[in-house]
Amino acid sequence: MSNKNSNKRLKELGKFIVKFISTYPVPIMFVVFLVFTIPASHFSVMYLVNELFTRVARNSFLVLSLLLPIMAGMGINFAMVIGAMAGQIALILITDWSVVGLSGFFLAILISIPLSVVLGYLCGYILNRAKGREMVTSMILGFFMNGFYQFIVLYVMGSVIPIKNKLLVLSRGYGIRNAVNLQGIRQCLDDFIPLTLFKTSTSPGIRIQVGTFILIAIFCLFIVWFKKTKLGQDMRAVGQDRNISESAGIASDRTRLLSIVLSTVLAGIGQIIFLQNVGTLSTYNSHDMTGQFAAASLLVGGATVSTANISNVFVGVILFHLMFIVSPMAGKNIIGNAMVGEYFRVFVSYGIIAIALVLYSWKRQKEKERLRQALREQQTSAK
Amino acid sequence: MKNKEQKILQDVNEEKCDVVITPKVSPIKRFIDAAGWPRIIIAIFLLVLFICAPFVKLSLSRSISDTLVRVGMNAIMVLALVPMVQSGCGLNFGLPLGFLAGILGALLSIEFKMTGLLGLFGAILMSLPFSLLFGYGYGLLLNRVKGDEMMIATYVGFSSVSLFCMLWLLLPFRSPVMVWGFAGKGLRTTISVDQFWQNTLSDILSFRIGSDFYFPTGMYIFFAIMCFFIWAFFHTKTGTAMTAVGSNPDFARASGVNVDASRTLSVVLSTVLGGIGIIIYQQSYGFIQIYNGPQYMGFPAVAAILLGGASVHKANIGNVIIGTFLFQGILTMAPSVINSALKTDMSEIFRIIISMGMILYALTRKTKVRS
Numbered sequence A: 001m002s003n004k005n006s007n008k009r010l011k012e013l014g015k016f017i018v019k020f021i022s023t024y025p026v027p028i029m030f031v032v033f034l035v036f037t038i039p040a041s042h043f044s045v046m047y048l049v050n051e052l053f054t055r056v057a058r059n060s061f062l063v064l065s066l067l068l069p070i071m072a073g074m075g076i077n078f079a080m081v082i083g084a085m086a087g088q089i090a091l092i093l094i095t096d097w098s099v100v101g102l103s104g105f106f107l108a109i110l111i112s113i114p115l116s117v118v119l120g121y122l123c124g125y126i127l128n129r130a131k132g133r134e135m136v137t138s139m140i141l142g143f144f145m146n147g148f149y150q151f152i153v154l155y156v157m158g159s160v161i162p163i164k165n166k167l168l169v170l171s172r173g174y175g176i177r178n179a180v181n182l183q184g185i186r187q188c189l190d191d192f193i194p195l196t197l198f199k200t201s202t203s204p205g206i207r208i209q210v211g212t213f214i215l216i217a218i219f220c221l222f223i224v225w226f227k228k229t230k231l232g233q234d235m236r237a238v239g240q241d242r243n244i245s246e247s248a249g250i251a252s253d254r255t256r257l258l259s260i261v262l263s264t265v266l267a268g269i270g271q272i273i274f275l276q277n278v279g280t281l282s283t284y285n286s287h288d289m290t291g292q293f294a295a296a297s298l299l300v301g302g303a304t305v306s307t308a309n310i311s312n313v314f315v316g317v318i319l320f321h322l323m324f325i326v327s328p329m330a331g332k333n334i335i336g337n338a339m340v341g342e343y344f345r346v347f348v349s350y351g352i353i354a355i356a357l358v359l360y361s362w363k364r365q366k367e368k369e370r371l372r373q374a375l376r377e378q379q380t381s382a383k
Numbered sequence B: 001m002k003n004k005e006q007k008i009l010q011d012v013n014e015e016k017c018d019v020v021i022t023p024k025v026s027p028i029k030r031f032i033d034a035a036g037w038p039r040i041i042i043a044i045f046l047l048v049l050f051i052c053a054p055f056v057k058l059s060l061s062r063s064i065s066d067t068l069v070r071v072g073m074n075a076i077m078v079l080a081l082v083p084m085v086q087s088g089c090g091l092n093f094g095l096p097l098g099f100l101a102g103i104l105g106a107l108l109s110i111e112f113k114m115t116g117l118l119g120l121f122g123a124i125l126m127s128l129p130f131s132l133l134f135g136y137g138y139g140l141l142l143n144r145v146k147g148d149e150m151m152i153a154t155y156v157g158f159s160s161v162s163l164f165c166m167l168w169l170l171l172p173f174r175s176p177v178m179v180w181g182f183a184g185k186g187l188r189t190t191i192s193v194d195q196f197w198q199n200t201l202s203d204i205l206s207f208r209i210g211s212d213f214y215f216p217t218g219m220y221i222f223f224a225i226m227c228f229f230i231w232a233f234f235h236t237k238t239g240t241a242m243t244a245v246g247s248n249p250d251f252a253r254a255s256g257v258n259v260d261a262s263r264t265l266s267v268v269l270s271t272v273l274g275g276i277g278i279i280i281y282q283q284s285y286g287f288i289q290i291y292n293g294p295q296y297m298g299f300p301a302v303a304a305i306l307l308g309g310a311s312v313h314k315a316n317i318g319n320v321i322i323g324t325f326l327f328q329g330i331l332t333m334a335p336s337v338i339n340s341a342l343k344t345d346m347s348e349i350f351r352i353i354i355s356m357g358m359i360l361y362a363l364t365r366k367t368k369v370r371s
Helices: A003-021 A025-041 A046-065 A067-071 A080-096 A101-128 A134-156 A210-228 A232-241 A243-249 A250-278 A290-300 A309-336 A338-382 B003-018 B029-037 B037-056 B060-079 B083-085 B093-111 B117-145 B149-170 B215-233 B237-247 B249-252 B259-285 B298-307 B317-343 B349-365
Strands: A179-181 A281-282 B190-192 B208-209 B213-216 B287-289
Touching: A003 A025, A003 A250, A025 A309, A046 A210, A046 A250, A046 A290, A046 B298, A067 A080, A067 A210, A067 A232, A067 A250, A067 B093, A080 A101, A080 A134, A080 A179, A080 A281, A080 A290, A101 A134, A101 A179, A101 A250, A101 B117, A101 B287, A134 B149, A134 B249, A134 B349, A210 A232, A210 A250, A210 A309, A232 A243, A243 A250, A250 A290, A281 B029, A281 B037, A290 A309, A309 A338, A338 B093, A338 B149, B003 B215, B029 B037, B037 B060, B037 B298, B037 B349, B060 B213, B060 B215, B060 B259, B060 B298, B083 B237, B083 B259, B083 B317, B093 B149, B093 B259, B093 B287, B093 B298, B093 B349, B117 B149, B117 B259, B149 B215, B237 B249, B237 B259, B249 B259, B259 B287, B298 B317
Parallel strands: none
Antiparallel strands: A179 A281, B190 B287, B208 B213
């Protein structure tokens, strides 16, 4: 009797494991990978935890900004880099006006919001014209806007938009220098409430960016609340099925557009948080990989193109950035070349997106085939 | 079931009377509709640039020559997009995969110290096993993700480029021309083909008029041969089947075409052409760019074919030729004219905005009932 019972339990466990693996293939691959590379990097636990706190504080907000478009069924919004560009323009302006500290930080957010709203509106409008291929369009849109961003920063700033601070401007008289020092607002939010755990005379302890985490927590609460509002419900309905929700009286185009506008605004704020932690803005590269890394983090956390929640964000950011911290050293220790590790993390971030997209699309296609098969059987049996 | 049959019949009927022109429309409007606004605007702009060139002290014959050389360099890479568009796989943003195969072939030919035409065709031959293999795997992958090809293709391209970044550091190439001097291993970021096969193909039958005008005849002959192959291929039974798969997969399957095999073949063809294309590009440009070099090189090719009037569903050789000429013409002329007029270099920004703008236009164009 007991044997039978345990057999049954084993079977259930097996089923559960199979189901678990098939729902979370990407995170599992990642955890397996980390099990091998973390020891190979020879980093101390203290160092890893410290780095991890910094990176979670730095990146979570950016990743969170991807949630709303996924809810509205538009896939991953690679055009969030547009928001990041708006944030950077705001940062350049406040640096020029030398507004420092928290007031500078919030002023930057205030400036970035109208910019993001306008750009996000444009972006949403374009994506509504490309239904069914939003993701690829949003990515191209990001590249396209990068051209405009470079034009504005390299030619318009300093000539049309006055920039007084000589340190910001290229020696030819217009255009912004390659690197902008954000000394004025550097880590002002992180250190708003200073907190260091386990500090002893020998170790520097673990620094926790309380201010930033408070902002992130507020944002998480906002998302939880937002899901319950009318607009949030509409968004989910549109994400489920556009046609049905349209016939139920939801303006699907408007809802989609709003989700993109919100995502762009949040990405702008996210980039400002990111850069206040980093402390320097590299004018022409800071935003290059923002969209890719955010998307990869989210997918590593077990999200798919159609479903994502807050826990995916944090699991993803932790796993992805652990990989990010350890891979150069692991590469050096295993292969003897740190450059390999550098390239490896770029490869992983692209590869993870590719794998997640393929698995999702493959699953959907199989589902479709199964439905078709079922329909066919139904018809033959009816005859 | 009946519904579906009706729909297929309807589709077929519409295919037959593809272009319905009401007699009221004036010929100018008809021309604009057929060519599309962006193409007309860009063409006029290009014409203006050519007219402006002498006024900003640019030699016109040199400008035309530069444009022609660049058209020859890029044309085969653009041609590589045709098979996949025709088979319904969309725009091949995964073209860098083919480029990587081509780069491998080129590097091997340099490693074996092959020079002249032998080196060039050796590179092409040695790229084939790689491009066939990559293309086949890539094709099998794309068959499993029907409907999402473009997005996944982009990431296949990106991730394979970054995978090869690691391989360039680790592969056992030995030739001192290619390897970093101080470390003795790991490939340089750009490798000159100067001593091996630079311009060997371009210089066949090439001629000069005056001091400025140079015409790379050999490159154009090679391009013409490639175009002929593609043209001939699409007139064989397999090629026609491929077009059928692209325009209506259900209908094609009903008439006994193996849809998946046809699509895979188109992807292989596209990858092989991509490999050949990059080698031709390198022999004219003079350098092999590796590491992140090939990552964004697929986008200008896509933009060019779209500028030539192709859509996400339909492309032909005419689109390739017109598109490459317009796109490369703009890219050559606009920066140099602006440069001479305003004394700043805006070529990079110009390239990003035009190529990405063109792709955006194609992706957001409302497809009419059957375009």
